Amino acid sequence: MTSHAVDEGSPEPLLTFGRVDRVRVQVGYRASPEDPAHDQFLLDVAVPEGDGGDARDAVDERRILAALEPVLYVDADAPRHYSLNQHRWHTSWGASPAAMEIGILVTTGVRSAAVSEAALDSVTRAFRDLLRLADPSQPTPASREAAILRARRSAATAFALDADALTVSTEMHDPAANSWRVGLRTTAGESYDVVVGFLDGYAGSVRVLHQEPMEARDSLGPV
Numbered sequence: 001m002t003s004h005a006v007d008e009g010s011p012e013p014l015l016t017f018g019r020v021d022r023v024r025v026q027v028g029y030r031a032s033p034e035d036p037a038h039d040q041f042l043l044d045v046a047v048p049e050g051d052g053g054d055a056r057d058a059v060d061e062r063r064i065l066a067a068l069e070p071v072l073y074v075d076a077d078a079p080r081h082y083s084l085n086q087h088r089w090h091t092s093w094g095a096s097p098a099a100m101e102i103g104i105l106v107t108t109g110v111r112s113a114a115v116s117e118a119a120l121d122s123v124t125r126a127f128r129d130l131l132r133l134a135d136p137s138q139p140t141p142a143s144r145e146a147a148i149l150r151a152r153r154s155a156a157t158a159f160a161l162d163a164d165a166l167t168v169s170t171e172m173h174d175p176a177a178n179s180w181r182v183g184l185r186t187t188a189g190e191s192y193d194v195v196v197g198f199l200d201g202y203a204g205s206v207r208v209l210h211q212e213p214m215e216a217r218d219s220l221g222p223v
Helices: 061-072 113-133 144-159 214-220
Strands: 022-030 039-046 081-089 099-107 167-174 179-185 191-196 205-210
Touching (some): 061 099, 144 167, 144 205
Antiparallel strands (some): 167 179, 191 205
């Protein structure tokens, strides 16, 4: 059998995870472990270079997870149950940035206006701490086209949808907050409320809320 082992004198292994250029975080909230998430928050940030220009030195998984702990405290004194996953990828060709992706699903036990507001507050605090660890660009006014594109892509990522099949039903720009609110609809009639730049106008922060059908809202009350 031919050996494919790397020679001992080889300076670098052929197969590596590579450096981390971006960290992408997704936090979702669901009523029970059997239910899909109804509220999703996404954050996409660049990783600063560490000492000697090596971005790997700047990625500390423990600090990232510590910064995210507030997302577990939603309308309760004790942390909620959660699931956590991490995915890391890069390619050996092109200029595509290598990324670390972290996903958290938090079980709240109920969907209500109070839970929704508490989730927004908890995620805002956690994401602000993450931005302090990273190297985001200063908030700049986002164009309508860029905001709608990010809204479509974020909804597709958060809820496993076809971005190209999403149609814009409503749109509203808030210049003071440097944010866009975009309503999206699928061909099946599902509706999503997307806020691009919900975190202090930073365009890499997006909230995607799955809207309940009108009949469900009428029977269950406001969500």
